[in-house]
Amino acid sequence: METARTDERTKLREIIARYHGEKSSLIAILQDIQEAYNYLPVAILKMVGQEMDIPLMRVYEVATFYNAFSLTPRGKNVVEVCAGTACHVKGAINLLENLERELEIKCGETTKDETFTLEQVRCLGCCSLAPVVRIDGNIHAYLTQQQIPDILRNYRK
Amino acid sequence: MSKINTLEDLNKAGKRGLATLIPSGTKIMVGMATSGIASGAQDVYHALDREIRERRLDIILSRTGSMGMDCMEPLVDVLEPGKPRLAYGKITAKKAPTLLEQIAKGTIETIKPFYRMDEEESIILGKSKRYGDGSVPAYLKEIPTIKEIPFYAKQVKIATRNCGLIDPESIDEYIAKGGYSGLYKAITGMKPEAIIKEVIASGLRGRGGGGFPAGIKWKTCREAKGDVKYVICNGDEGDPGAYMDRSVMEGDPHSVIEGMIIGAFAIGSHDGYIYVRNEYPLAVANLGKAIEKAREYGLLGKNIFNSGFDFDIRISKGAGAFVCGESTALMASLEGAAGEPRAKYIHTVEHGLWNRPSNLNNVETWANVPAILTRGGKWFAGIGAQNSTGTKVFSVVGKINNIGLVEVPMGTPLKDIVYDIGGGVPHGRKFKAVQTGGPSGGCIPEKLIDLRVDFDELWKAGSMMGSGGMIVMDDRTCMVDIARYFIEFLESESCGKCIPCREGVRRMRDILEDICAGKGQAGDVELLETMSQAIIDGSLCALGGSAPNPVLSTIRYFRDEYDAHIKEGRCPAGVCKALIKYSVDSETCTGCGMCVKVCPTGAARGEKKQPHVIDEATCTRCGACLESCKFDAINVK
Numbered sequence: 001m002e003t004a005r006t007d008e009r010t011k012l013r014e015i016i017a018r019y020h021g022e023k024s025s026l027i028a029i030l031q032d033i034q035e036a037y038n039y040l041p042v043a044i045l046k047m048v049g050q051e052m053d054i055p056l057m058r059v060y061e062v063a064t065f066y067n068a069f070s071l072t073p074r075g076k077n078v079v080e081v082c083a084g085t086a087c088h089v090k091g092a093i094n095l096l097e098n099l100e101r102e103l104e105i106k107c108g109e110t111t112k113d114e115t116f117t118l119e120q121v122r123c124l125g126c127c128s129l130a131p132v133v134r135i136d137g138n139i140h141a142y143l144t145q146q147q148i149p150d151i152l153r154n155y156r157k
Numbered sequence: 158m159s160k161i162n163t164l165e166d167l168n169k170a171g172k173r174g175l176a177t178l179i180p181s182g183t184k185i186m187v188g189m190a191t192s193g194i195a196s197g198a199q200d201v202y203h204a205l206d207r208e209i210r211e212r213r214l215d216i217i218l219s220r221t222g223s224m225g226m227d228c229m230e231p232l233v234d235v236l237e238p239g240k241p242r243l244a245y246g247k248i249t250a251k252k253a254p255t256l257l258e259q260i261a262k263g264t265i266e267t268i269k270p271f272y273r274m275d276e277e278e279s280i281i282l283g284k285s286k287r288y289g290d291g292s293v294p295a296y297l298k299e300i301p302t303i304k305e306i307p308f309y310a311k312q313v314k315i316a317t318r319n320c321g322l323i324d325p326e327s328i329d330e331y332i333a334k335g336g337y338s339g340l341y342k343a344i345t346g347m348k349p350e351a352i353i354k355e356v357i358a359s360g361l362r363g364r365g366g367g368g369f370p371a372g373i374k375w376k377t378c379r380e381a382k383g384d385v386k387y388v389i390c391n392g393d394e395g396d397p398g399a400y401m402d403r404s405v406m407e408g409d410p411h412s413v414i415e416g417m418i419i420g421a422f423a424i425g426s427h428d429g430y431i432y433v434r435n436e437y438p439l440a441v442a443n444l445g446k447a448i449e450k451a452r453e454y455g456l457l458g459k460n461i462f463n464s465g466f467d468f469d470i471r472i473s474k475g476a477g478a479f480v481c482g483e484s485t486a487l488m489a490s491l492e493g494a495a496g497e498p499r500a501k502y503i504h505t506v507e508h509g510l511w512n513r514p515s516n517l518n519n520v521e522t523w524a525n526v527p528a529i530l531t532r533g534g535k536w537f538a539g540i541g542a543q544n545s546t547g548t549k550v551f552s553v554v555g556k557i558n559n560i561g562l563v564e565v566p567m568g569t570p571l572k573d574i575v576y577d578i579g580g581g582v583p584h585g586r587k588f589k590a591v592q593t594g595g596p597s598g599g600c601i602p603e604k605l606i607d608l609r610v611d612f613d614e615l616w617k618a619g620s621m622m623g624s625g626g627m628i629v630m631d632d633r634t635c636m637v638d639i640a641r642y643f644i645e646f647l648e649s650e651s652c653g654k655c656i657p658c659r660e661g662v663r664r665m666r667d668i669l670e671d672i673c674a675g676k677g678q679a680g681d682v683e684l685l686e687t688m689s690q691a692i693i694d695g696s697l698c699a700l701g702g703s704a705p706n707p708v709l710s711t712i713r714y715f716r717d718e719y720d721a722h723i724k725e726g727r728c729p730a731g732v733c734k735a736l737i738k739y740s741v742d743s744e745t746c747t748g749c750g751m752c753v754k755v756c757p758t759g760a761a762r763g764e765k766k767q768p769h770v771i772d773e774a775t776c777t778r779c780g781a782c783l784e785s786c787k788f789d790a791i792n793v794k
Contacts, residue, residue, distance in 0.1 A: 022493075023493055024491065024492050024493040025493060026493035026494075027473075027474070027475075027476050027490065027493055028473070028474065030476070031435075031474060031476060058494075061494075061495050062493070062494065062495055065478065065495035065496065065652075066475075066476030066477050066478050066495075066496075067476070067477030067478060068435045068475075068476040068477035069476060069477075083397070083646075084397035084398055085397040085398035085554075085555070085592060085595075085626065085628045085642070085643075086397075086398050086554040086555050086628055088397075088639075088642050089555050089556060089628060089630060089634050089639075090555070090556075091780060091784075094779055094780040094781070094784075097777075097779055098757075098779065098781070101757055121436065121477075122395065122397060122436070122477070122479060122646070122650075123395070123396070123397035123398065123399075123400075123436070124191075124436055125191065125394065125399075125400035125403045125436065125437065126191060126192050126195050126400070127398050127399075127400055127552055127554035127555075127560070127626075127628075128192050128227030128228060128230075128552075128554060128560040128561055129192060129195050129196065129227070130554065130555075132195070137438075139191070139194075139195035140195075141195050141196060144784050144785075145755065145779070145780070145781045145784055145785075146755060146781070146784065146785055
């Protein structure tokens with residue numbers, strides 16, 4: 001347990017050093033932590049506060065203010081349904097409800113097997129391809145409800 | 158790579174750029190902005206690359222950004238020596254070998270290009286360069302030129318001048334198109350005050366939404382007290398439905414960087430920041446590479462053009478907060494804090510980032526600056542409308558045929574954008590409205606189709622320019638649902654600092670949800686109007702101050718739709734789920750069983766080859782049957 005903690009502290013120090021420990025780089029540091037852990041574990045956030053001499057309250061404020069951060073573990077594949085205006089007028093809400101049914105979770109939740117996390121994203125800026133869903137960074141354009149089961153199957157592999 | 162210190166060095170780099178821009182051999186360019194990649198451009202690129210290697214063809218393969226016609230992507234351009242440049246739309250990996258064979262044979266038999274370009278324009282240099290000797294081979298004469306294509310005919314490209322024409326990773330190609338000559342002119346030949354004068358003369362107004370005159374902002378920041386000043390580029394393009402800044406950052410990052418260096422020199426700043434939204438990874442990557450290149454060339458760093466002027470830029474990634482597009486919130490975020498706006502009576506040009514004078518402009522604004530410096534403020538002011546000079550990039554999306562990015566002179570009639578450039582509404586449906594200005598904007602109804610689009614005209618119509626999103630809506634878009642959609646967006650994006658926005662917007666959302674759910678009451682519309690006024694008057698920043706706009710503009714122009722929901726319990730557009738019914742038209746239904754197969758609740762039933770029915774009680778109005786029916790037999794009312 002102690003060694004695990006020490007390892008994590010070393011890993012964190014490496015991340016902080018990338019930004020020379022600058023307090024103004026807190027958001028970038030949290031982004032890198034999320035990249036490494038897939039979410040922001042509370043234990044690591046506490047260490048961030050200690051290492052950077054920032055009150056935990058501040059760290060927590062930033063971690064909860066921005067939509068990109070998650071305080072709970074996310075699935076292996078993050079499914080993001082675009083909720084931009086172009087996607088909205090082309091029926092994105094039906095895609096979201098379909099995904100909720102297919103994955104048997106609500107938006108914002110992670111499947112039990114931790115394969116998928118379902119989220120809504122504000123606008124991916126791919127309005128010409130609306131409606132779009134981004135899975136694992138790949139954009140699926142002009143998506144229809146009918147295509148969803150096959151697409152999810154590919155990510156389950 | 159050696160540094161660029163003199164005009165001669167710059168010209169040398171330009172010559173190198175020209176050699177790859179218009180090479181002596183055949184070149185194929187694949188449009189690889191985010192939208193291109195999402196349409197499969199990566200596969201097309203790899204397929205072409207593989208074929209070229211296997212066949213040992215003497216062809217240069219390169220990447221470029223987006224020419225704006227996103228509905229034709231993946232786009233592949235072919236440039237053969239002595240011939241016009243040909244644009245091929247909707248190219249797939251499978252078509253790659255055919256395309257290469259066709260090039261080898263010198264025909265356009267199997268895959269037809271959809272336009273040709275006889276010359277390459279450089280708006281910066283103010284001249285065009287003809288490909289080859291400018292003659293057009295007989296077999297290409299049937300292909301329309303780019304200017305004959307309705308989508309491009311009325312466009313004038315200044316901010317997006319290089320997108321889709323140059324390799325965004327090649328600084329030399331950017332220089333070949335006249336890049337960094339504006340910077341050279343500014344730094345070596347002009348006093349900061351003269352530069353500011355030029356920008357004021359151009360009439361350039363901020364393209365991020367507010368439309369504040371850029372030159373005046375620069376002047377105030379220059380005159381503000383303080384040794385350390387900052388220049389910031391707002392790349393937090395958060396308006397849903399707008400993506401022009403993404404396209405510029407991805408396709409022509411140096412235009413933004415050059416604009417910022419010129420601005421910094423004029424203002425007296427040595428530190429720049431580009432704040433890019435988290436959702437744009439390719440923009441971050443391309444800007445990062447461009448900054449590295451500019452540093453290698455000495456165009457960023459110490460002693461730029463041997464002038465003694467130092468300037469460098471850092472990229473900061475947002476983390477998914479719409480409010481960070483607001484300047485004071487963005488600066489708070491740059492400081493590493495939560496992005497909460499503050500009152501604007503303390504001006505950021507005097508007390509901005511770290512309480513120091515800071516000049517913030519958005520991506521498109523910065524990208525215009527190099528053109529203003531090379532061609533002059535007067536030239537820029539001669540384009541567009543009187544108080545809205547220059548051009549504006551719009552993302553024309555939604556229920557429109559030619560979806561894409563268009564750059565037109567300010568003051569272009571909305572009709573031209575929707576019908577000539579956009580090609581009208583698909584599937585023969587009726588055009589209803591255009592939503593502009595993002596969540597702070599409003600809906601322009603069909604009766605105002607002749608409106609000349611500029612900052613002031615949009616404002617008069619109850620909307621605003623915003624960053625330039627234009628979402629086209631047809632008779633199947635419910636305006637009450639659109640109002641609810643934007644209010645819901647703003648409710649969740651409100652930072653929660655001030656009460657009118659945090660609580661007021663939430664209450665408005667409750668009322669709009671009730672109306673959409675068929676639970677609206679008499680007096681709801683009036684209540685929404687009263688609350689709107691209170692939120693406009695009482696909010697601290699522009700997010701709250703303009704939050705009611707989508708509601709007010711839809712009430713103003715589409716009151717009948719609100720009344721239909723409230724008084725008649727009906728959604729005329731067939732969108733609000735609680736107020737609509739799905740049914741099968743027994744005349745057109747062939748009994749193919751598709752709806753039965755896709756229906757998640759078993760509400761769609763029927764025997765094969767017999768007209769099907771939808772059981773209202775179990776139907777969830779998910780739309781799966783409507784989407785899958787090939788015979789248009791599903792009715793929604």
